[in-house]
């Protein structure tokens with residue numbers, strides 16, 4: 001013991017230690033990248049850039065395995081397509097894999113990643129996530145849940161006016177979830193300004209997904225930089241104008257109602273998400289850091305704007321496409337449709353509408369929602385980035401690699417699921433069936449671990465409540481004698497993967513009571 005502590009012994013050991021470290025570094029550097037298609041010099045695999053979709057990557061995985069590598073210009077892209085590799089990335093080594101990749105458009109439009117969804121893992125992200133989970137999406141925030149209930153009632157009323165005629169269910173559901181998130185965010189019952197806001201969102205969505213050569217070859221950015229950058233600036237200016245006005249109105253309201261939590265009629269003043277976020281607002285010119293002198297978190301205007309965008313993007317298309325897919329799968333599978341409607345008749349009865357407390361007793365409806373999320377995860381590719389070099393299954397994953405976790409392919413993995421392509425909600429009735437809470441890596445529609453969906457409870461509530469109402473209140477038939485087998489089930493790829501053709505069906509009211 002004494003000899004080990006003596007300085008001369010340390011002198012002998014030091015060169016050995018250094019040699020060992022060099023050997024380790026060297027051997028790590030020599031590890032191969034995961035397998036993948038052979039690329040060309042400089043451009044790598046840019047020739048198959050159109051394959052970076054859930055279906056394209058799933059096809060490549062059949063040839064190259066559950067973890068494969070693509071070189072896209074300067075970018076290393078790693079595609080994950082099996083539950084085992086997903087577990088390694090989202091659980092075993094999640095700290096390394098919890099950053100988000102952001103292209104030029106995302107960085108600019110998220111106010112330099114001032115939001116939660118595109119912020120890298122770190123103190124800013126952690127604080128924003130805490131605010132969102134506790135103040136915006138929590139079950140305790142009754143206003144978010146109330147906006148779901150009231151907007152669902154409102155679409156049921158609008159379907160009642162169209163009984164026996166064709167209803168564009170897809171359109172209806174996208175309007176529903178837009179109304180829910182818009183109201184939860186801005187608290188406007190009149191939906192005033194909503195059309196303008198939706199146009200801004202559509203432009204954002206196009207710009208997020210637009211191909212930009214600068215993302216792969218920064219030195220070629222000048223090629224379409226001018227027009228593209230002008231579009232980016234215009235889009236952000238429109239959002240600035242829109243949300244700045246809303247923030248100013250909220251500040252005035254806050255000033256007015258400083259001492260009152262009730263209005264002149266004694267009714268509790270409802271708080272929207274902007275109100276909640278304004279409680280953390282700081283004037284940029286007064287503060288520079290994330291924390292003030294009392295170490296409480298403070299948000300800038302940019303943080304507030306970017307978080308509102310997260311809510312609108314995270315909560316609108318995801319929920320709408322889940323409900324539309326559930327309705328489409330049920331129309332295609334009449335026995336399951338009958339089963340879920342029988343359950344509604346038994347649990348709720350035809351003399352009243354569904355209440356929130358019924359949901360926990362609607363076991364088969366919950367199986368339908370899980371089976372829909374397995375086959376059609378609304379966000380099919382989870383996009384992560386590595387914070388540092390790492391190794392998976394003996395392969396080298398360099399820092400700043402873009403990691404695409406294919407939740408769509410994993411939900412259809414034949415080694416994890418029996419008859420994976422078949423819509424079969426009953427599979428979730430079995431004891432020990434996987435759940436989406438994040439520890440069954442064959443079923444990750446909400447992701448898992450640090451970057452998993454913070455809006456899961458709210459999203460599920462909106463999904464199940466809408467589905468239960470649509471199925472309880474109406475019988476549904478395909479239009480013009482269309483057969484179930486003729487229903488087109490293709491999807492389109494973007495930030496989400498909604499049904500390519502909108503679902504159209506004909507409702508007949510089925511309750512014995514007025515709605």
Ligand code: HEM
Nearest residue numbers: 116117310314315318379382445446447451452453455459
């Ligand atoms: C059926 C509904 C929904 C599904 C399937 C869903 C799914 C997901 C998935 C897969 C992720 C990414 C996980 C990862 O990268 O590992 C995510 C992230 C996120 N979701 Fe959801 N989501 C839904 C509803 C919602 C709702 C209603 C909101 C908000 C109102 C929301 C807000 C967010 C946000 C802000 C993030 C980014 C979190 C972060 O990066 O830390 N989501 N969601």
